[in-house]
Amino acid sequence: MRDRRGERSRRLRRHCAAADSTRTDDRGQLSLTVVEAVVATLFVLAVAAGFALAPPAPTAESDALARQATDAASLVGSVPAEGPGTLLGVACGSPAEFDDRAARLHEVAAAGLPNGAFVSLRTEVGSVGRPPPETARVRTATAVVPRCTATLEVWYP
Template identity: 75%
Template structure:
């Protein structure tokens, strides 16, 4: 539908009245608040999934040293002697027997430790290995066999 604007003006002004233009004016828009809520929900779910799927935290160093000391003590207590009994049991028979077997006991206690770790083994009849300094991180365990109890300390400088 077109209208004439005054007699001097030869210009016609037309308005569209077809169905396509009517439909575009009636079309609604998605609320910005809804879009923000959806994005925020996705962000929260992504963060939660990140925490849920993250690898477990490594064991603390103190737990690791305790575990290493326990493993070393188990090895020392389980190594058989030449005839009967264990190497630790026969080493504890006397201080002379301990001195004769000290190197082997230290070797067995150090066998499963990572490089850089030190081990100290103490019994009532003797000791082998360097004692840990006061500033060192230390893990400690006890190995007990008939006639002997040994304290095994694993430490890092």
């Protein structure tokens, strides 16, 4: 009888030892539904963030303003001077020549703009017109002639 008890206690100890060793290897599993819910939530958040962070589409107003800036730059770059070359090219000869022709350059740049629009013209030798405030809607264009590059900003307050 003693062997039987000893045998039973040994089996019981082996069984307990085996049960303890399987407990350390057991892993919990997530429900497939929980995993799907997390993935779906992340997908929806990613799509929402994509819409929230996307740049706004250009409006017809900003396209018109860009066209006005390009037209003004074309006018400024093509107006002939009294002598050879263009008005802008002669004006860029020196700061004094720019100052002499600044009013005419500004007049030419503003000629095709609608009421309420402003223009600012900058070159290496000088600038004319009011610079736009930070809150203004601004579009920029460049006029390039020999010896001079002018940057025009057309803006609405």
